[in-house]
Each structure stands twice: as C-alpha cells, then as structure tokens.
Amino acid sequence: MHTINADLHCHSVVSDGTLSPEALASRAHANGVSIWSLTDHDELGGQERAKKAAEDLGMQYISGVEISVTWSSQTVHIVGLGIDYKHPELIAGLYQTRNGRANRAKAMSAQLDLVGIKNAYEGALQFVGNPELISRTHFARFLVESGVCKDTDEVFANYLIEGKPGYVGHQWADLTDAVTWIRDAGGLAVIAHPGRYRFTSLQLDELYSQFKDLGGRGIEVVTGSHTPDEYKTFAKVAQQYGFLASRGSDFHDPHESHADLGTLPNLQKLLVKKNQKLRHLNY
Ligand code: AMP
Ligand code: MN
Ligand code: MN
Numbered sequence: 001m002h003t004i005n006a007d008l009h010c011h012s013v014v015s016d017g018t019l020s021p022e023a024l025a026s027r028a029h030a031n032g033v034s035i036w037s038l039t040d041h042d043e044l045g046g047q048e049r050a051k052k053a054a055e056d057l058g059m060q061y062i063s064g065v066e067i068s069v070t071w072s073s074q075t076v077h078i079v080g081l082g083i084d085y086k087h088p089e090l091i092a093g094l095y096q097t098r099n100g101r102a103n104r105a106k107a108m109s110a111q112l113d114l115v116g117i118k119n120a121y122e123g124a125l126q127f128v129g130n131p132e133l134i135s136r137t138h139f140a141r142f143l144v145e146s147g148v149c150k151d152t153d154e155v156f157a158n159y160l161i162e163g164k165p166g167y168v169g170h171q172w173a174d175l176t177d178a179v180t181w182i183r184d185a186g187g188l189a190v191i192a193h194p195g196r197y198r199f200t201s202l203q204l205d206e207l208y209s210q211f212k213d214l215g216g217r218g219i220e221v222v223t224g225s226h227t228p229d230e231y232k233t234f235a236k237v238a239q240q241y242g243f244l245a246s247r248g249s250d251f252h253d254p255h256e257s258h259a260d261l262g263t264l265p266n267l268q269k270l271l272v273k274k275n276q277k278l279r280h281l282n283y
C-alpha cells in the first residue's frame with residue numbers, strides 16, 4: 001500500500017522549539033516526510049521560511065499554527081492548518097493571545113523564587129528565540145540547565161503545572177475566536193493532542209460538540225504524547241464526530257522530544273489495519 005508520511009505539528013525557535021524552520025524542514029525531509037507543517041505556538045513568524053525551505057526540498061508545505069485557548073478553565077490547543085499566514089485578523093488575534101506571556105513569566109519567576117529558585121525569568125530568557133513568546137518550555141530548559149531537574153519531563157512532573165511551584169493560571173484565547181480566526185484565514189481547525197486534557201467525558205463531549213458547531217474540522221489521532229491505546233480512542237472519536245484525523249509529532253527538540261519528525265505510526269496503516277473508514281487530513 002502506498003502511504004504518505006505527513007507530519008502536521010512541530011515547533012521552531014520562533015516559539016518553543018530549538019531548531020530553525022530550515023533545520024526542521026531538513027530533518028523532516030531526511031526522515032521521509034513529504035507533507036509538512038510548522039505549527040508554532042501563537043505565532044506565524046516562521047511560516048515564510050518554513051514554506052521556502054520545505055518547497056526547496058520538494059516537500060508539500062501546509063501553513064500552520066497552534067493556538068492557546070482557555071476552555072472550561074483549562075488550556076486546550078487548537079491547530080490551524082492551511083491558513084493564510086498574512087491574514088490580518090489572524091495576525092491580530094495571535095498578537096493578542098501572546099500579549100500576556102511576559103507578565104505571566106515574571107509571575108512564574110516570582111513563584112519559583114519563593115521555593116529558592118532565583119532569577120528564573122532571566123534564566124528562561126536565555127533560551128528564548130522570540131521575545132514575544134516566552135513559554136513554560138523555556139523555564140523548563142532553565143531548570144534543567146541549572147541542575148534543579150534532570151530533564152524537562154521531571155520539570156513538568158514537579159514544577160510549572162497546576163498545584164506545583166511556578167504555575168500561574170492564564171486566560172488564553174476563546175475557543176470561538178480561535179476557530180473563527182482559523183476559518184476566516186481559510187484554514188482547517190484541528191483539536192491538538194486530545195489525550196492530554198484532564199476533562200470528564202461529559203466535558204470532552206461538550207468540547208467536541210462545540211468545536212464541531214463552530215466549524216472545527218479535525219482532531220489529532222497520532223501525536224507524540226499519545227499512547228497506542230489513545231490512537232484507537234481518538235480514531236473512534238474522529239469517526240463518531242465526523243472529524244478528519246491528523247498526525248503530527250509535536251517535535252520541539254532532538255533530545256527533549258519523544259517523537260521525531262515523521263516517525264510515528266502511519267495513520268493510513270493504522271486505520272486500514274483496524275478496517276475503519278476514517279477520513280484523514282493527510283492527503
Ligand atoms: P505554555 O504555552 O507557556 O503554557 O507552554 C506550553 C508548552 O510546555 C507546551 O507546548 C509544551 O511544549 C510544554 N509542556 C507542557 N506540558 C508538558 C509536559 N507534560 N511535558 C513536556 N512538555 C510540556
Ligand atoms: Mn510547546
Ligand atoms: Mn500543544
């Protein structure tokens with residue numbers, strides 16, 4: 001069977017990845033990816049470079065973004081694929097979404113100070129590629145570099161998450177706004193890594209239904225933070241709600257990330273094996 005290696009989710013230095021858009025394109029290409037998307041958090045600054053690098057290598061480029069959303073008091077990520085990255089309302093909406101990050105980072109630093117971790121804001125800034133996009137990942141890298149934790153997994157088990165030092169709640173974009181910006185910019189909205197949310201099944205049903213009513217089209221089935229069981233769970237969700245299934249590594253860095261670009265199980269193979277008639281986003 002002819003299969004297509006699509007990777008529709010990853011991050012560059014323009015958000016919280018460590019590679020340039022060009023280095024990511026080369027890595028994706030070397031790993032056999034033929035359809036690729038760079039989906040930086042709340043930022044479109046890497047799109048032009050990613051598109052050029054991908055097309056120079058003969059890959060099909062799908063423009064992308066991952067929007068931070070607050071829904072039912074939790075953070076949910078919505079990927080937008082095939083967006084016009086010059087669309088004014090999308091650009092303005094993302095600017096607004098990024099806007100509170102610096103103050104949040106200072107508040108996170110103040111919290112870490114209370115448990116004896118000094119100058120975390122300045123430390124995190126050393127890892128930041130885009131001053132408008134300081135994220136928890138940059139703090140995590142600082143906590144590893146300064147010897148507080150052995151790796152970023154240890155950081156996200158003990159710090160920067162709800163109930164642990166360094167966590168500061170934040171109000172991101174509304175689900176309605178995020179899906180509307182994506183749709184108005186000509187893109188498809190996709191629910192990112194659904195296995196990571198801590199909602200009840202009733203809340204999940206509500207999220208999927210609302211997302212669908214707003215015109216949301218897809219859901220990630222195969223992604224770096226899902227287990228093989230979760231591939232099955234979310235393939236069923238896609239069928240049940242009529243969503244297109246997507247595959248993306250969510251790659252950030254060669255050492256930190258559990259899944260490299262283009263190396264996760266193939267969506268088509270997975271679905272054919274399960275004899276599921278599931279439409280997917282990948283071609
Ligand atoms: P922020 O947008 O500043 O809240 O940062 C979110 C980013 O932190 C995510 O995109 C991931 O890159 C990273 N992150 C969050 N939780 C984890 C986790 N459990 N393990 C590894 N990285 C995580
Ligand atoms: Mn990230
Ligand atoms: Mn995400």
Ligand code: MN
Nearest residue numbers: 009011066250
């Ligand atoms: Mn991501």
